[in-house]
Amino acid sequence: MDDQAAPCPPGRIWAFLGLVALISLPFWLLARGQILPGLPVAALMVLCPAAAALALTTYDQGADGVRRLLARILDVQGMSGRSWLIPVLPFVVAILVFLILRAAGAQVPNPSVTAQGLALLLVLFLPGAVAEELGWTGYAMPPLTARFGTFGGGVLLGLVWALWHYPALIAVGRAPAWIAWWTLGTVAMRLIMVQACRHAGLGLAGAILFHAASNLAWQLFPVQGSWFDPRLHGLLMAASALVLSAAWRRRA
Numbered sequence: 001m002d003d004q005a006a007p008c009p010p011g012r013i014w015a016f017l018g019l020v021a022l023i024s025l026p027f028w029l030l031a032r033g034q035i036l037p038g039l040p041v042a043a044l045m046v047l048c049p050a051a052a053a054l055a056l057t058t059y060d061q062g063a064d065g066v067r068r069l070l071a072r073i074l075d076v077q078g079m080s081g082r083s084w085l086i087p088v089l090p091f092v093v094a095i096l097v098f099l100i101l102r103a104a105g106a107q108v109p110n111p112s113v114t115a116q117g118l119a120l121l122l123v124l125f126l127p128g129a130v131a132e133e134l135g136w137t138g139y140a141m142p143p144l145t146a147r148f149g150t151f152g153g154g155v156l157l158g159l160v161w162a163l164w165h166y167p168a169l170i171a172v173g174r175a176p177a178w179i180a181w182w183t184l185g186t187v188a189m190r191l192i193m194v195q196a197c198r199h200a201g202l203g204l205a206g207a208i209l210f211h212a213a214s215n216l217a218w219q220l221f222p223v224q225g226s227w228f229d230p231r232l233h234g235l236l237m238a239a240s241a242l243v244l245s246a247a248w249r250r251r252a
Contacts, residue, residue, distance in 0.1 A: 048135070
């Protein structure tokens with residue numbers, strides 16, 4: 001990722017996080033009701049990171065800065081052959097979780113998906129991933145990694161990302177233990193994205209694909225994610241993050 005093109009000055013990161021929280025507040029307060037099973041109305045707050053990033057970029061750099069930020073959504077030039085495999089990881093982890101549950105004797109149904117259902121999920125998840133990653137990866141990641149390093153910045157951004165989801169999770173009745181294991185997996189996913197951007201040329205476009213793939217893998221898990229096991233997912237995703245971190249560190 002080209003930090004030179006990043007629109008977020010170091011001092012703006014705290015303004016960005018505060019603005020995201022402020023404009024997310026109405027969605028947190030009106031979180032009742034569901035778009036899909038387990039997906040509350042609060043999920044519409046996916047627009048908030050992009051709104052905050054675009055507002056601050058407009059204030060600091062005007063229309064040119066906004067155009068540069070938006071152009072990176074489709075910029076895949078920095079992605080190498082191997083970096084294209086990173087967005088596949090959420091599906092690999094989901095398959096492993098399914099196989100482990102089956103091996104442990106859980107009566108997990110077979111996945112069931114139609115072409116129409118898959119198209120609907122893509123229509124929901126891909127624009128949402130664009131909106132979120134425009135803020136988290138495109139705007140917030142460069143100053144955080146510059147200040148705290150790739151690993152520290154990735155963990156910090158992952159914690160912020162997880163906490164931002166808590167009101168929606170609480171609104172659908174997730175238990176504290178469920179949220180804790182989900183947090184481990186979420187922080188690990190963010191760490192993978194950040195490190196892949198820094199060490200493998202993943203870029204904003206790749207982060208969007210990874211984000212959309214993680215949501216799609218969850219919703220495709222039987223039945224509409226109801227058998228999703230956050231403990232297994234969190235442990236496997238954390239292990240993946242540590243393995244990739246070690247591999248990229250050796251290559252550096």
